[in-house]
């Protein structure tokens with residue numbers, strides 16, 4: 001009788017002769033097809049660190065083989081479950097800093113490619129540091145509706161330096177405290193006290209709209225029926241105040257332009273601050 005051999009793990013290793021006998025007995029013998037359960041177990045035995053190739057670099061030859069095997073093949077579209085798994089795995093992770101060349105490559109690839117509405121909304125949210133919920137309230141930032149005077153230089157040199165705090169009663173937040181749901185600091189919003197986007201471009205307001213605008217003014221200021229806005233009226237039309245995100249939303253939601261001046265809380269409050277402190281001028285002089 002031959003000596004019993006044992007593997008490193010202590011398992012019995014059949015002798016040459018026994019292995020030959022087993023081989024003969026099994027030649028031509030077909031195994032029944034593996035059950036799904038069996039396949040899963042076999043697969044799990046080789047997952048991650050259990051795999052004998054785990055952590056080993058792939059050789060150039062092996063890489064080439066994989067490339068050749070996959071060339072010309074297209075992957076089936078990802079299932080919702082796969083997408084969710086990837087999303088969970090990557091949530092909260094930041095992209096590694098990309099090189100200039102890599103960023104240029106991405107930029108080149110995306111330039112001129114039409115974007116879906118969903119994509120546009122996501123980009124807008126990212127640029128402005130707001131959530132989708134906040135976007136639903138605010139919509140796209142559309143500066144075309146405003147007078148050209150309302151550009152970034154105006155924000156920086158005018159409203160930002162003159163008033164650095166939210167003027168909502170009792171708030172006083174600064175840009176640093178103006179944090180969106182995504183945790184980003186945002187510039188204070190520039191709130192048109194009278195909701196007139198043509199402020200500083202008053203010549204663009206059509207005559208039939210003038211009286212509608214006058215309904216937002218204090219009764220002693222409004223000159224209904226006049227073909228042009230008076231200098232006193234213009235002072236009100238041009239009023240702008242800085243507001244934090246929370247209060248900008250609150251003011252626009254609760255006080256529509258339809259409410260007459262005397263019945264408002266915020267419009268009246270903002271106008272009174274500006275008249276008292278700055279003689280009605282929100283910041284820098286124009287014209």
Ligand SMILES: [Zn+2]
Nearest residue numbers: 166171244247
């Ligand atoms: Zn505020």
